[in-house]
Amino acid sequence: MPHSSSSVLPVGRYAYDAVDKNFLKERVAQFKEQVARRVSGALTEEEFKPLRLMNGLYLQLHAYMLRVAVPYGVLSASQLRTLAYIATRYDRGYGHFTTRQNIQFNWIKLEETPEILDILAETEMHAIQTSGNCIRNVTADQFAGAAADEVLDPRIYAEILRQWSTLHPEFTFLPRKFKIAISGSPKDRVAARFHDIGLMARQGEHGRPVFEVYVGGGLGRTPVVGSKLRDDLPEEDLIAYLEAILRVYNAFGRRDNIYKARIKILVQALGVDKFLEHVNAEFAAMDRAKYRLPDTLVEAIRARFGHPAFEPAGDAAQQLAQHRLADSAFSRWVDTNTHPHKQPGYIAVTVSCKPAGGIPGDVTSEQMTVLADLADTFSFGELRVTHLQNVVLGHVRQDKLYQVWQTLEQNGLGTANIGFITDIIACPGLDYCALANARSIPIAQKLSERFASATLQKEIGALRLNISGCINACGHHHAGHIGILGVDKRGQEAFQITLGGASDQDVVSIGQILGSALSEDETVDAVARIVDVYLARREPGEQFIQTCRRLGTAPFKDAAYAIA
C-alpha cells in the first residue's frame, strides 16, 4: 500500500500529531474488540448495529458498505491513493463519492473491516461517525481557501467541530443523526439552511469571525428550510452555543418515531421562538469559560493546516487565454468547470464525476490514481470532494490548466457539465441500498445520455437535477430544480417529479411534487418535455429555476403529463 513520508503540513487539512494518530489506533483496536464480541455472541446484532454504524459500516442489500470520512471534503493525494488501494484490494475497483463529501465502498467484508481501518489510520483517515445517531462529518465549501468571494476559511472551524464532536460523551446517542455545514463565503455553497445546524461565517469586529446560526433545516421525509437562531454568534462562543442546541435536542427530541426524530421536527413542534428560549436558557446556565473557544486555540488549529506556496502569476492568464483560443473544446470546459481563484494566476477546477451515461459520483481506482497524480503535480497535493459528488483541484496555475484538462480527458474525467442538467446528484438507490424503493442509477444514466449533447446542455444552462431512490432523500431531490423521487407503486419501481427546489445562492426552496409517479422511461420523457417548456417560454437571460418561479408549476405539469 502507498505511504506518505512527507513532514510538510498537508495543504488544506489538519495535520495529525502523534496524539491524534494514537487516538485513531485506539479507535481501531476498540472496533476490533467490538467485532470479536459480536462474533462470540456477547453482543446481539441489535447491540452491535449502532457500534458498527458509528464506524461507518452498514449492512446493505448484497454486502457491507463502508463509508470513510473525508472531513470538510479535503483529501491529500496520498490519502486518495490509499482509497484507490482499498478499492482495488477490498472492493471491486471503485468508490462512490457521497453528498456529505465522504467516499463509500459497496462490497466490503465485515471481517476485513478492522484491517481496512488500520490502513486508513496510516494516512490519517477513519470512518468515525459517518453513520449512527451522532454528529456526522462536518461539511464545508468545496472552494474553501481558494474562492475569490471567500471571507474566511471555514475548514479551520469544521476541523474544530470535527474534533469536538468526536466521541462526544453526551451526544453519541442522539434521537437521530445530526449534520452540520459551514460556509465561509456569503454565497452559500454548502446548503446551510438544509442542515440540522448551518453556520455562515463572516468577519466580525476586532478581526475575529462571527457566525449566523441556522437550525432545523433538512431534507428527508419532511423537507424544511432552517430557521435563523443567531445573527452574530462570536467565535469564542461557537462550541458553547452548539452544546446548548444539542443539549436541548438530546433532551426533547422525539425518540418514539424515527421519522419524527430529527431536530427540525422538534423546532417545528415547539416553534422556533420557544426552541430558542430553551437554547438561550441552557446557554445562560452554562459555564461559558469552560466551553470557551479562545482565539489562541483557533490559531493553534490553523497552524496545523498547510497552505499552498503560490508563485507569481507571470503570464499565466495570457497563456490560458491562448490555450482557449487554440482549442474550443478546452475553452468550453473552462467555461463550465472552473471557478475564480483569489490568487492571481490561479484557478479552481471542478472535475466532473458525471460522464455521459455514467454513475454519478463513482470513480475507479485508476481514476483516483490519476487525480492524486494531478493533485501532486498541479494543485499542491490537495483535492476536495464536493457535496455535488464531484472532485475539486483547488489551486491550479492557469498556464497548467490545459495540461490538466488533457490528462482528465484521457481518463474519462474531462466532462464539461458542471452546473448543467447532466451534473446529476444521485444516491446509490436500490442497486445497493436496503432502504431504497427504486433504482436511482439507471434513470440517472438514461437522463445523462438523453441530455449528453454539449450544445443542448449549454443551451439549457444552469439546471440542478437530483435523484433519490426513496423518501429519505439522500439524493437531495427536494433541493433540485428538477427532483426525482423513487417510489414503490404497487410493487413496481416508479418516480415522482418535483419542481422548483433550490439550495444555493439567495433563495432556498423546496421542490413541489408535480403529480403521480411515472415509470422510468416515462419520467425521462417527462423531464425532457419540462425542459422544452423552459426553452420555449424563458425570457432573455432567465435560468430554469427563475422561469419556474415566474410561471409556477402548472405549465410544466401539463407538459410532464401531456402524453404519458
Next chain:
Amino acid sequence: MPLLENGQLKEEIWQVAIEGEALPEGNVLVPLARLPEALGRNSDGALGVLLAPDEDVEALRIALPRLTAVQLTFPIFRDGRAFTQARALREHLHFKGVIRAAGHILPDQYEFLLRCGVTEVVVPEKTDVSVWERAHKAFTVAYQPSILNEAPEGVALRRYLSR
C-alpha cells in the same frame, strides 16, 4: 443486581420504593412523584430519586441538598437522554452525590457515562467487569471538555483521560 463503581462490583445498598406500598426503612430510591412523601419520611436512611428520561432535573433543585443519589434510566441503550440529565445535574445543579445509571446499558457507553458525571452503573448479575474496564481504558485522550475537568492536552480541546 450488582453495581459497578470505580471498576469494582459491589453490593446494592438501596431499595427501590414499591408502588402502592409504604416507603421502607433504610436507603430508598423513590420516583419523582413520591419525593414530597419521602422528604417527610421519618427515617435515618438515605434518600435517592429515580428520574425518568422525560423528567427535568430542575424538578430536583430544591430537594437536592437532601438527596444522596439520583438514578437515571436507559429504557434502551440508544436512548441517550440520561447523558444530558447527568451532565446537567453536575454542571447546572452542582450535585455532588451519587449518580447511578440503570437499564439497558452497553459497556461501550461506560466512558461516556463517567464523563457525563455518572458514578455507578447498575449491571446484570455475572457481569464481566474486564469488558467494562477495557471500555474505560480504550482511549488516552478525549476531544472535548467534560464534567470531570480533565487536564488539557496539547492542541485544541483535547483532554487527558483518567485511566
